[in-house]
Amino acid sequence: MNRILKSYFYWTYPRGNFHYDVMVTLILLFIFVTPHLWNYGDKPSVLQFPKHPMSVTSDGRRGMIITLQAGDVNVAPGDPDQTVRKVLRVALEPLAGDSVFVERWELSRDANGNPQEWKVWAHR
Incomplete structure (x- = not known):
């Protein structure tokens, strides 16, 4: 043997x-x-792409500015910053990957006060 x-x-x-x-x-x-x-630490991507295209520009440093349509982000008025950051991070994952860090964001509104688009400063 x-x-x-x-x-x-x-x-x-x-x-x-x-x-x-x-x-x-x-x-x-x-x-x-x-x-x-066995969990090898990798996870398969289950991408849910947004309904509208995203635009990406450089912020002049090591990050990026990503513009999303407001309809692609499900955030209620008055949600805490931590919740908004998490929802934005999930919305950016198909484009920026799962290691994206959201630094700050701005929500622009139309003339009637309805949410129009999110501008998100992020980096990996």
Whole structure:
């Protein structure tokens, strides 16, 4: 038994041999089964793109200014800054990735006082 395990470890069996096929099968099982059983720290992107396009410009430093339509952000009037920051961050993820940091924001309104667009200063 010890000799068989040592042979598996050092991969000494010739191709086409039963033990060679077992080793290849174990490697393939590891590759295709472990992502379903083990959290490797990556997460698949489930992107929900906004209804309207976003515009991105540089802020002149290391960040960016992203303009979103107000309808793409679900924020109620009077929500605390922490909630607004979180909602804006989620809205920016499809464009800027999940490591985006929202520094500040402005909400512009039309002549009737209705929300029109968000201007968000962010960086990665």
